[in-house]
Amino acid sequence: xxxxxxxxxAFAAMIFTSTAQARDQIKIVGxxxxxxxATVVAEKFGKGGKFKTPVIExxxxxxxxxxxxxxxxxxxxxxxxxxxxIKSKEKALCEKNGVKxxxxxxxxxxxxxxxxxxxxxxxNFTKEQLWRALAAKVDIDGKLVENPYKKWSDIDKGLPxxxxxxxxxxxxSGTRDAWNxxxxxxxxxKTAKSLYEADGKKAKKECAKMREDGYAVEAGENxxxxxxxxxxxxxxxxxxxxxxxxxxxxxxxxAGINGVQPSLEGxxxxxxxxxxxxxxxVKKAHIGxxxxxxxxxxxxxxxxxxxxxxxxxxxxxxxxxxxKYKTVRTAATDLTTIKIK
Amino acid sequence: MSKEELLKKRYRAEKRFKFYGLTSVxxxxxxxxxxxxxxxxxxxxxxSRTTISVEVDFNTEKLELKNNPTNKExxxxxFYDLSIESLLNVYKTNGLKEEKDLxxxxxxxxEIEIKNFIIENKGFLNKTAIIELTASDDIxxxxxxxxxxxxxxxxxxxxDFQLLIYDKLVEDNKIQKTFNTFLFTNGxxxxxxxxxxxxxxxxxxxxxxxTLLLSFPIAILASIYLxxxxxxxxxxxxIEININNLAAVPSIVFGLLGLGILLGTFDFPRSTPLVAxxxxxxxxxxxxIIPCRASLKAVPPSIREGALAVGASKVQSVxxxxxxxxIPGTLSGTIIGLAQALGETAPLILIGMVAFVVDLxxxxxxxxxSLPVQVYLWSEQAExxxxxxxxxxxxxxxxxxxxxxxxxVYLRQKFERRWS
Numbered sequence: 001x002x003x004x005x006x007x008x009x010a011f012a013a014m015i016f017t018s019t020a021q022a023r024d025q026i027k028i029v030g031x032x033x034x035x036x037x038a039t040v041v042a043e044k045f046g047k048g049g050k051f052k053t054p055v056i057e058x059x060x061x062x063x064x065x066x067x068x069x070x071x072x073x074x075x076x077x078x079x080x081x082x083x084x085x086i087k088s089k090e091k092a093l094c095e096k097n098g099v100k101x102x103x104x105x106x107x108x109x110x111x112x113x114x115x116x117x118x119x120x121x122x123x124n125f126t127k128e129q130l131w132r133a134l135a136a137k138v139d140i141d142g143k144l145v146e147n148p149y150k151k152w153s154d155i156d157k158g159l160p161x162x163x164x165x166x167x168x169x170x171x172x173s174g175t176r177d178a179w180n181x182x183x184x185x186x187x188x189x190k191t192a193k194s195l196y197e198a199d200g201k202k203a204k205k206e207c208a209k210m211r212e213d214g215y216a217v218e219a220g221e222n223x224x225x226x227x228x229x230x231x232x233x234x235x236x237x238x239x240x241x242x243x244x245x246x247x248x249x250x251x252x253x254x255a256g257i258n259g260v261q262p263s264l265e266g267x268x269x270x271x272x273x274x275x276x277x278x279x280x281x282v283k284k285a286h287i288g289x290x291x292x293x294x295x296x297x298x299x300x301x302x303x304x305x306x307x308x309x310x311x312x313x314x315x316x317x318x319x320x321x322x323x324k325y326k327t328v329r330t331a332a333t334d335l336t337t338i339k340i341k
Numbered sequence: 342m343s344k345e346e347l348l349k350k351r352y353r354a355e356k357r358f359k360f361y362g363l364t365s366v367x368x369x370x371x372x373x374x375x376x377x378x379x380x381x382x383x384x385x386x387x388x389s390r391t392t393i394s395v396e397v398d399f400n401t402e403k404l405e406l407k408n409n410p411t412n413k414e415x416x417x418x419x420f421y422d423l424s425i426e427s428l429l430n431v432y433k434t435n436g437l438k439e440e441k442d443l444x445x446x447x448x449x450x451x452e453i454e455i456k457n458f459i460i461e462n463k464g465f466l467n468k469t470a471i472i473e474l475t476a477s478d479d480i481x482x483x484x485x486x487x488x489x490x491x492x493x494x495x496x497x498x499x500x501d502f503q504l505l506i507y508d509k510l511v512e513d514n515k516i517q518k519t520f521n522t523f524l525f526t527n528g529x530x531x532x533x534x535x536x537x538x539x540x541x542x543x544x545x546x547x548x549x550x551x552t553l554l555l556s557f558p559i560a561i562l563a564s565i566y567l568x569x570x571x572x573x574x575x576x577x578x579x580i581e582i583n584i585n586n587l588a589a590v591p592s593i594v595f596g597l598l599g600l601g602i603l604l605g606t607f608d609f610p611r612s613t614p615l616v617a618x619x620x621x622x623x624x625x626x627x628x629x630i631i632p633c634r635a636s637l638k639a640v641p642p643s644i645r646e647g648a649l650a651v652g653a654s655k656v657q658s659v660x661x662x663x664x665x666x667x668i669p670g671t672l673s674g675t676i677i678g679l680a681q682a683l684g685e686t687a688p689l690i691l692i693g694m695v696a697f698v699v700d701l702x703x704x705x706x707x708x709x710x711s712l713p714v715q716v717y718l719w720s721e722q723a724e725x726x727x728x729x730x731x732x733x734x735x736x737x738x739x740x741x742x743x744x745x746x747x748x749x750v751y752l753r754q755k756f757e758r759r760w761s
Binding site: 023025027032035036038039040042043046047052053055056057058059075118221222223224225227243244246247248249250253315316 | 450453488489492495496497498530531532608610611612693695696697698699700708718720721722723724725728
């Protein structure tokens with residue numbers, strides 16, 4: 001009995017002493033798209049031996065912002081990853097909770113590929129064709145109707161006469177967000193937009209609505225699973241980050257968009273039309289409190305990680321053009337904060 | 342219908358019923374076998390690891406080391422040049438691209454591996470040693486036969502030159518398959534060949550300890566009180582109904598509770614086994630109380646009455662006679678409750694256990710992952726090596742669950758008393 005008591009006491013003491021200590025490990029939350037890159041940097045950083053390996057939680061961009069903006073102090077995360085820039089609403093939330101100084105770092109670019117099995121014939125689409133294949137409602141002869149297209153050739157004679165079958169990411173995913181703004185928003189025809197506006201609806205939101213009649217199938221957040229499904233079914237298409245194409249190029253290949261195949265260079269200068277920048281945001285108030293934050297920023301922005309020959313390019317990150325890189329590097333070394341109002 | 346016909350009909354009905362029952366049992370067994378087969382055939386690869394023999398010449402002069410250096414001196418020395426030189430000796434290369442290709446067949450930790458080798462075997466200073474370095478995950482997968490090598494080069498992650506090196510190495514017997522200890526000792530990593538479940542094993546261990554310490558005493562005391570001391574009235578009925586209801590509440594609800602109260606109000610550290618343990622303890626409590634009460638109820642009243650008759654107090658009769666007899670049932674109920682908690686994922690995701698944690702946790706307040714969450718995390722990775730790692734983690738988790746359940750069954754069989 002005595003022994004058990006001692007063990008219990010020791011256990012309780014251990015818990016209380018260590019909670020009282022300040023945090024000595026960087027905490028990162030945020031986007032699942034940036035997660036694979038941030039984890040690689042964190043691991044290298046930890047192996048450097050001077051600091052503990054940062055803990056990275058994949059919460060999605062929105063969830064990360066909410067945690068990040070919740071306040072200053074070691075109970076809150078130091079860094080949040082984002083697959084889009086911080087929104088003004090989120091800035092307001094940050095300001096309200098006393099998170100006033102935020103450093104914005106652009107990590108690099110990410111392209112979204114529209115891919116299918118290597119067994120299928122090469123394909124090429126325009127954004128409007130993709131919108132027509134996916135939208136809930138399309139305009140035909142100046143009227144909005146429920147999407148009638150069953151085969152690709154129904155949209156355009158030049159496209160193959162095969163059933164439309166697209167695996168889509170769920171609405172919570174950042175990839176879907178980016179797809180909505182870059183493809184559904186841009187591919188939406190002027191006629192459709194004006195028709196929506198005439199009805200007093202927001203065109204942007206309505207254009208992004210996807211059909212629910214079985215031609216666009218929601219396939220879950222798990223991109224690896226989408227890749228496996230595409231490999232098994234040559235007539236299906238799916239969209240996901242460029243890194244998944246790089247890692248699985250023996251199974252899947254990308255369709256061209258406006259005649260452009262995704263490539264490092266194309267995503268870097270945005271000539272590949274579905275590309276977006278990736279970010280992370282740092283709480284300046286935590287630098288100096290939690291050890292290693294600035295060193296981590298330096299490691300992340302160093303040439304050997306996000307430079308054009310850096311290790312992040314091996315797993316599919318598209319590096320910044322050199323002039324942009326310089327601004328980002330200065331932001332990391334001088335800790336230039338962004339305007340919050 | 343005549344009597345004979347009726348009888349025949351009833352026999353036929355019985356036969357059909359038996360047939361349906363048997364079919365469903367067989368179907369269930371087939372499903373389990375199929376599942377186990379899929380997991381095992383995918384996961385068995387993760388238990389071995391591919392290494393490449395490399396000759397390293399530990400010349401102290403080149404390394405700028407003194408004679409008889411201490412561990413710290415070696416630790417502080419730069420082994421980069423030596424490592425690269427040794428790696429490049431493996432195969433003749435021409436130009437930077439080929440050199441890069443050659444280095445890429447090794448796992449990126451080669452420098453650390455070489456350094457650790459010499460720290461453990463100082464006798465090799467100023468001598469040449471043959472070290473087994475971990476191969477990169479692409480080579481590992483190729484060696485395990487999971488990588489298609491007949492594809493055209495631009496569709497492969499392994500270049501033609503790397504295949505050439507690989508074939509030569511195989512011919513020279515320089516490629517070995519060894520047992521993958523990394524799988525059990527390492528924390529998470531982005532390189533599949535270095536990733537292990539060590540961190541999540543410890544995380545799960547701490548979580549279960551916290552759960553056990555909290556839920557076991559509370560559940561035992563609550564069930565003893567409710568069963569032996571509490572008056573039977575509306576209030577206790579109400580409590581009983583609610584305990585049964587709580588046991589049926591989906592686990593994710595407890596996750597929300599943990600998120601709102603433990604993380605929100607009390608500011609407990611995120612992603613830690615402590616929070617996970619408390620949350621899971623809340624979830625497990627009713628699931629332990631119910632079997633505990635059942636086993637207390639199963640002790641016949643004559644035992645209590647006998648104790649009271651010879652002058653024992655109520656507490657004495659309970660602690661000396663009733664509880665010892667109920668212990669096997671209580672313990673097996675607890676173990677099964679804990680096994681459920683061990684396999685739980687949903688509440689842990691809400692309290693931030695879905696994190697990339699490389700360092701092994703040393704206490705319940707260090708951030709860590711847990712086994713089921715590790716499965717979830719790895720199933721999302723793009724690299725092929727993680728497919729087998731995911732299945733292997735499922736195998737490890739299943740082993741623990743089966744062991745715990747088997748132990749519970751054993752306890753029951755061995756110690757339970759039947760009252761006839």
